[in-house]
Amino acid sequence: MSRRNPFRPTFGASPYHWAGRSLILEEFSEALHGHPGHPSRSMVIDGARGIGKTVLLTELEDLAAQQGWVVLRATGRADAVRTLIDTTIPAKIAELDPPAGRTVTAVQVSGFRVDTELLDAPTPTPTLGTRMRHLLGLLRGTGVLITVDEVQDADPETLSEIALTHQDLVRDDRDVALVMAGLTHGINRLLDLPGTTFLRRARRFELGPLTDADAHAILTATAADSGRPFVGNATDTAVRIARGYPYLVQLVGFLAWNRAGDTITVHDVEAVRQEAVRMMGAQVHAPSLKGVPPAQLDYLRAMAELTDEEVSSAAVAEHLGRRPNEVTDTRGKLLDRGLIEAPAWGRVSFTLPYLAEFLRGDSRPTRVS
Numbered sequence: 001m002s003r004r005n006p007f008r009p010t011f012g013a014s015p016y017h018w019a020g021r022s023l024i025l026e027e028f029s030e031a032l033h034g035h036p037g038h039p040s041r042s043m044v045i046d047g048a049r050g051i052g053k054t055v056l057l058t059e060l061e062d063l064a065a066q067q068g069w070v071v072l073r074a075t076g077r078a079d080a081v082r083t084l085i086d087t088t089i090p091a092k093i094a095e096l097d098p099p100a101g102r103t104v105t106a107v108q109v110s111g112f113r114v115d116t117e118l119l120d121a122p123t124p125t126p127t128l129g130t131r132m133r134h135l136l137g138l139l140r141g142t143g144v145l146i147t148v149d150e151v152q153d154a155d156p157e158t159l160s161e162i163a164l165t166h167q168d169l170v171r172d173d174r175d176v177a178l179v180m181a182g183l184t185h186g187i188n189r190l191l192d193l194p195g196t197t198f199l200r201r202a203r204r205f206e207l208g209p210l211t212d213a214d215a216h217a218i219l220t221a222t223a224a225d226s227g228r229p230f231v232g233n234a235t236d237t238a239v240r241i242a243r244g245y246p247y248l249v250q251l252v253g254f255l256a257w258n259r260a261g262d263t264i265t266v267h268d269v270e271a272v273r274q275e276a277v278r279m280m281g282a283q284v285h286a287p288s289l290k291g292v293p294p295a296q297l298d299y300l301r302a303m304a305e306l307t308d309e310e311v312s313s314a315a316v317a318e319h320l321g322r323r324p325n326e327v328t329d330t331r332g333k334l335l336d337r338g339l340i341e342a343p344a345w346g347r348v349s350f351t352l353p354y355l356a357e358f359l360r361g362d363s364r365p366t367r368v369s
């Protein structure tokens, strides 16, 4: 029995127990088995901070690797394509096709050492396309997956070059897949740029909360495997606090596990609620609100004063002392940012759990008597 905390409330850290997202995993697996040009071989995954984009990307990479595909991780930085061409792809090629030892590396010509390579015809500068074709030529019955995370911060030219090369290879019936992930706001902005047209046609998934059943399964299995199980109604309480938000599932599990004895009780879970919400504020809410213009913040605060969940947009406008049509634009921008949702016509709700509390300042540390 391990006595190390098995929960992983860390961005990008794959959980010990996975649950949910099965539609995407199945569809991708099917696509890999399918023919070149299968629509789900090009995917764009978006969603709020901490909703599980990075670990899903890792899961998709694992799926591909299990099926014998070569996985290339690209950053979105301006030098990403160069890195693929000069380093990442050549390394994979060398793995699959180790270069034979060169027999003659140099010859003597009237006293000078001349590399034989210099005497060869000049080779064209490799591009992402030629490198990919070389790599693909070494594979039989499998293909190459490229993944890009944090697309919202990516260099548009890098993305468009990767996307265009992918599109070109798809047209030539090559076995390639491309999966990109990022925050909703950034992705929407990106898909509006010229040169990323192709990505607009990719299979798009927006990650929402996990179901309560999935959250329950993650908590139960993770704790039980570590030898410190949830008992009584403790799991249900943790599920209620986590509200399907994957980062909170890990965080509540982590904090409760730490303070528990041999078993995790309802009391342990309730005792960490405030700490979990506070950490959520620091790790998720604060960074999500960074750079949000004042008018949008005012809108969010007005919402928070009216509700924890959902409210009519007319009521928000009234609370702001404005006519509904005067705040339509602000509302649209917040929807686009993925900070609010429209659960029904004329209604708005917060995407991130506990954002209302955060905006009201409810979760500041309270004094304990």
Ligand SMILES: Nc1ncnc2c1ncn2[C@@H]1O[C@H](COP(=O)(O)OP(=O)(O)OP(=O)(O)O)[C@@H](O)[C@H]1O
Binding pocket: 008, 009, 010, 011, 012, 013, 014, 015, 017, 018, 019, 020, 021, 047, 048, 049, 050, 051, 052, 053, 054, 055, 056, 183, 218, 246, 247, 248, 250
């Ligand atoms: N399906 C899942 N099952 C169990 N745990 C999950 C699942 N998805 C995400 N998590 C957990 O939730 C947390 C956040 O996941 P992740 O880092 O992938 O989020 P993200 O969407 O990439 O966030 P960011 O926008 O900040 O990059 C991690 O602790 C991760 O282990």
Ligand SMILES: [Mg+2]
Binding pocket: 011, 012, 053, 054, 055, 149
């Ligand atoms: Mg991430």
